[in-house]
Amino acid sequence: MIRGLWTRETVALLTVAALMPLALFWIWFGGSAAVFRLALVLLVIAIWQLVFMLSRAQPPSLSLLVTALAIAMLAPEGLSVFQFVLGISFGVVIGELIFGGWGRNVVNPGTVALAFLGFGFPAAPWPVFDTPLAWAAIPAAGLGLVIGVMPSALVLAGLAVGAIVATFGLVSDPVLFAAGIVFVLLVCDPVTSAATTLGGWVQGATYGALVVLFGGAWSGAAPPQIAVAAALLSSLAAPLFDDIALRLWVHRRRRRYGRS
């Protein structure tokens, strides 16, 4: 998509800008270990982008910053370098690059990598998030909404469901915090989230419902794992919601204006 200033790279850079509150807080709390982790993920993704650029002429994209941040923040801790690199490679190649690069992928590469790491190495402990970090997810979502890189219906639906869940105390606090961070990093991705307004509302509600369901019924799962699984399922369902929304629109239009 190219409209004046808006190219794929503009969207990627503005997404990075919107995620800055979250990223800076995370680096502030994590220190040099966090920076090192982020650098490793960036390096692996950059190498794969280079490989696909040379072999298939796919232009590399700055979206690697978004993916790298999501993976570095949410990936299980205590993995060996080999396991970590394997998970990142799997997510980036299978989730994004084989579809033709960022903008053509079906699911967020970060989600794929995290799901792979979570199911592949169930013994590794998931990260625990500090409360301020979870609060930083709200300004990040707000920025994304205002700049326009995150779908507004989805963000509003997510905030609404989050508010309901928090008011009635449907899930425990750690799950709620992890769900908020995952929502901003993985679900509100401009490429793989629902593109229609109705689809966005339904996807946000689905994500919330899945988090509540997993939080209540999936015993022994860490909060980020619950949120990542909910993100994976809801982004897989997003094209379906879009399709239903479009068909409803066509159907309504047909009823009003006769056969179009």
Place this chain on the structure above:
Amino acid sequence: MATKSEIWRVLTDPLVRQNPVTLQILGICSALAVTTTLATAVTMSISLTVVLTLAAGLISTIRRHIPETVRLIVQIVIVASLVIVIDQLLKAYFAEVSRALSVYVGLITTNCLVLGRTEAYARHHAPVPAMIDAFGNGLGYSLVLVLIGALRELFGKGELFGYEMLPLADAGGWFEPLSLMLLAPSAFFLLGFLVWAVRSWRPEQVEAPDYTPPGRAEAAE
């Protein structure tokens, strides 16, 4: 009677060029389910090859006597009888492997590969070429199963046929087993990678796209 080179072609074509699993995507269900260890994969391959070859021979022998309208029922009855024999043999002599394979030996009856070969080849050819074709297809299926089974067992447990190949980290070695390899999704991934590899090696197997996107209205970058 077919010449020698033609028989050779019928036998070797299904190995890679016309492989039933990677090209025709038949028999996927069992290929995914029984490949957690090499032993079950090999047992399954042998069972399927034997059933397929014998069924093709039998059906081809009576091919002029099977009424067109009930041919599927007749084929399934023949395949099912053979499967029951194999299943009982496995239960009698390889009880452990038989338990690991659970229902999948019984499900050879409904394996699309078996019906596909009997329906497409054995019904129109003499018994000997039909059996050769069936044996070749069985070998093609076995090739994929053994490959995926070996990869999954090697990286999932560090073993092959139950013998340790890669020393595990728990026992003082260096290898961290990938437990995902023992779950069903990894079989999908490995099969996908295998199909990808085969089709990059032989681009003529790549299918034509179902849908071509409409031309681009705006200029590319």
